Amino acid sequence: VSSPVTFYERVDKALKDRALGAAMSRATTTLMAGRRRGFDGLAHADEIRDHARAIRAHTVARLGDYLRQFEAAVTARGGHVHWAETAEQAVEIVAGIARQHGCRTAVKSKSMVSEEIELNDALEKAGVDVLETDLGEFIVQIDRDHPSHIVAPIIHKSKEQVAESFRTKLGATPDDLKDVPSMTAFARRALRAGFLKADMGISGGNFGVAETGSLCIVTNEGNGRLTTTLPRVHVALMGIERLVPTLADLGVMLQILGRSAMGQKLTVYTNIISGPRRQHDGSGESDGPDHFHVVLVDNGRSRLLGGELAEILYCIRCGACLNACPVYQQVGGHAYGSVYPGPIGAVLTPGLRGLGEWSDLPQASSLCGACREVCPVRIDIPRMLLSLRDRSTEEGETPSWVTAGLWFLRYLAERPRAFRLAQRAARVASRAASRDGWISFVPGHLSRWTDRRDFPALAPRSFMERWEARTR
């Protein structure tokens, strides 16, 4: 979702939005406290995280093998696997499946990949009505908004704002809006009608299990289970990296996913789906879809394999790095302008799409390391932000005042005498401009420092000068 305004303009807008600030502060504080409680109650949490990281690293290192194994296992259970190299191919595959089975209405459970490939617009154009059934995504859909968090799509909204959307967009009555349970019941009625009507269910996939060809989908609302069992066709969208080798490995992942995302030991619904409804093999299953399709989406991921950003493919989309990030907490997800916001998005977006219009994202970090600390699979996000900054410089995306300034610093740093001379010159200038040792305005690019803070003048005598005097 590229936006017409620049990153700086979006940030400016976000920082001025007091309601947004309050919503973000409240939600991220709650989510972080939940995460802490979730992990406090988990024995050997560090070892489990190490184990989970090892599983992800192993899977990504041998991704080709596991993808082939997964495809064979899905096919053996009567499902179909489709490969999409690009977003365009992915939406064309889904539209084709709808045509093939004559589907006109689809219900969707939450899928960030579907946001990434902009599936809803494409399906509407192909004549398929799409209803988002995750409560947050449903609200995003009626608002014609975009999710601002990968797990909690409407983290940027207050319940009052949601009530307003229900009233103006869906004609909810004051009685429907009198409290949160009433609002949820109102949404549930609207969604239930959609579920009963739909002939296609579209889901994401939290994990694919290579050995069994199973798909694991976790939700807290039950909408995922309805989406994948009621309609006669189920299409699951998944990034190619979202595999684990075995069901035992899946168990390790589930121990950390819910805890990292919401502080839950396990999400309310954990669905493990292995193929469509079995009718002809004697098992005579009476529920489940007739047709099961998995669309494996590359869309730039395979280019990251083997490179310095490969580790980002370990991500299990828990959202903990967003909640922990002070920058995300301040500006919210929309400011990033990308489908994936926050620290993970600041690496993944330029990684998948190239730096270009996304070159500001890796700069939007103080490198405080909070994301690395909470990542359940210990992805070194700051390290990758730094790699992207280095790549920015190589590709000429770093402003010249930064590269020239740092080149000059290096020139001086390698020449202690020149360094001392420059230090003396800076001292004279800064002391002349200072009052009580502080400067309130620095010209040039550094004026952005003095917009908000005073800057210290250099000391009358440097440490090295005083030290030489002391030891002489």
Add this chain to the structure above:
Amino acid sequence: VKVHLLVTCLVDSFFPDVGFSVVTVLERLGVQVEVPPGQTCCGQPAFNSGSWDDARAMARHLIDVFGDSDVPVIVPSGSCGDMVIHQAPELLHDDREYGPRAKALAARTHEFTQFVVDVLGVTDVNATAAGRVAYHPACHGLRGLGLDRQPKALLDQVKGIERCPLDDELTCCGFGGLFAVKMSEISGSLLDRKMASIERSGADTVVATDVSCLMHIGGGLRRQGKPVKVKHLAELLAEKRS
């Protein structure tokens, strides 16, 4: 014990008293301090801004200045410490000459409070100060070097002060080097948040183990006319009253 002080360019240029406080505390503990001449900047600004070739050049200069002895190198900054201990060896990984030397320098480099507490085994440096003191854990020290227990243990033994914990302690102050300039608005909003937390704590002094964060927080406090002082932990530890 003899040590080499990596004074850091910010302490050298802006806050020389911090350097002398480090010397005072170390000498009080019987440590002999030497300051290798020719030291300039460790290269972190260039590293963090993506000018890695420049950062490598500065790291090589630093390695030359500190030579190849076994003398411990003490740095009064978690951020420069993280650069020397973790980033420089990684940056110079493929450099046949400087790669191994970067690793050797990293192995003998210690952040100041880690050296005092973990290596010397001292938490009471016989300091007496005054005031209501809040501790701000600087991010690179906290998450890069695991610095938390050591500064707090040292603070616990300072006589005459009242501790005022920050409720938003673990959140970055928004400094982040050039981030504070490139992304001044985001940085400034984090600074406001940190200053609000400081105000709620009732502290009259904020201490940290990095002058970079203190320069940021101090510059913000001064701009807003707040009477709160900022001090490097070493300055507090150097204070001694009769």
